[in-house]
Amino acid sequence: MPKVTVVIPAYNSIKYLPQTLESVLRQTFTDFEVLIVNDGSSDQIEQWAAQLVDPRVRLISQENQGVSAARNAGIAQAKGEYVAFLDADDLWEPTKLAKQVQCLDxxxxxxxxxxxxxxxxxxxxxxxRVLCSDAEGWVWERLAEKNLVACSSVMVRRFCFEWVGTFDPNLKINEDWDLWIRIASRCRFAVIKEALVYYRQLPTSISKNYRVMEAAFHTVIERTFESASLDLQLLKSRSYGHAYLCLAWKALQSADRDYKLAILFQKEALAHYPKIRSSKENLRLSLAIGMMRSFGHNKYAKALGVLYTFRRRLSAKPKLSSAK
Incomplete structure (x- = not known):
């Protein structure tokens, strides 16, 4: 039996999937299987998969049911002691699996x-820019307030799913946050404080569909706090504050770059959690909204390109930022 099962849900992602799989096959830790779950794609993924020669890689095809059901299909067929998740457009550094296996062992x-x-x-x-998280130990309270765990960075013991269940197929967004909260109610977390995952920011990503995302935030937050003790209920308003701040960013990052909607979401965030006004994320958001309002879509996009180039050259140390 393989030590690790890598689950890659794929829906019309053939543009990125070969590079994503290559980042798995380049891992220094090699005792793994890869389950690519084709979630009803129409992009020739089956023809591509038929040409793969590595026996560790297997394609599972199903009708389109969404990313939660796709990951769950992978979990159901996983043989590994540990399960790692990787989105079809993300990438791993070569030592990612090795360091996580060592940690769990x-x-x-x-x-x-x-x-x-x-x-x-x-x-x-x-x-x-780097997503840095120090969420380790018993982290339920911190996760209930804000998602601090990126899905493509996770490795989990397979038996945890027997305790808390798998991804909620009714959730199209924030399904990972919902599961991490449930796992955190039973298990301790650990973190490798090194950037070992690359998350592609795509304007067409479902995570930029802020209307669907708003409903998903509401579902997860209400579910999380419905049975929480009175002393933990104060975290609920903070959770909504972080959620609306995230939505404001998504409004700026979506294809239409709607800064007016971003302002409305920002106001909602401040109404729920006034102290978030002085946070770095809110200050960065205010700056981004100001740039969008002053420069317009095209010049804002060009300014981001310049910023990325400058930041790549100077970013010797990672900076804290919110989860995707």
Missing amino acids: SNPEVGLVHTWMFFADEQGKSTG
Whole structure:
């Protein structure tokens, strides 16, 4: 049996999938299987997969049911002691699996280990910004307030799913946050404080569909706090504050770059959690909204390109930022 099962949900992602798979096959740790779950794609993925020669890679095809159901199909057929998730347009550094396996092998009390993450452009090149998280130990309260764990960075013990269930197929967005919260209620977390994942920021990504995302935030937050004790209920308003701040960013990052909607979401965030006004994320958001309003879409996009180039050259140390 393989030590690790890598689950890659794929829906019309053949543009990025070969490079994503190559980043798995380049891992220094080699005792793994890869389950690519074709979620009803129409992009010749089956023809591409038929040409793969590595026996560790297997394609599972199903009718389109969404990313949660696709990941769950992979979990159901996983043979590994540990399960790692990787989105079809993201990439891994070669030592990612090795460092996480060592962590879980050495810390039997840990149920989930994640890593830091690079933000990347469509070509998979780092923008110079890094998602840094120190979420380790018993992290339920911190996760209930804000998602601090990137899905493509996660490795989890397979038996955790027997305790808390798998991804909610009714959630199209924030399904990972919902599961991490449930796992955190039973298990300790660990983090590899090194950026070992590249997350492509694509304007057409479902995570930029802020209307669907708003409903998903509401579902997860209400579910999380419906049985929480009274002393934890104060975290609920903070959770909504972070959620609306995230939505404001998504409004700027979507294809239409709607800064007016971003302002409305920002106001909602401040109404729920006034103290978030002085946070770095809110200050950055205010600057981005100001740039969009002053420069317009095209000049804003060009300014981002210049910023990415500058940041790549100077980013010797990662900076804190919110999860995707």
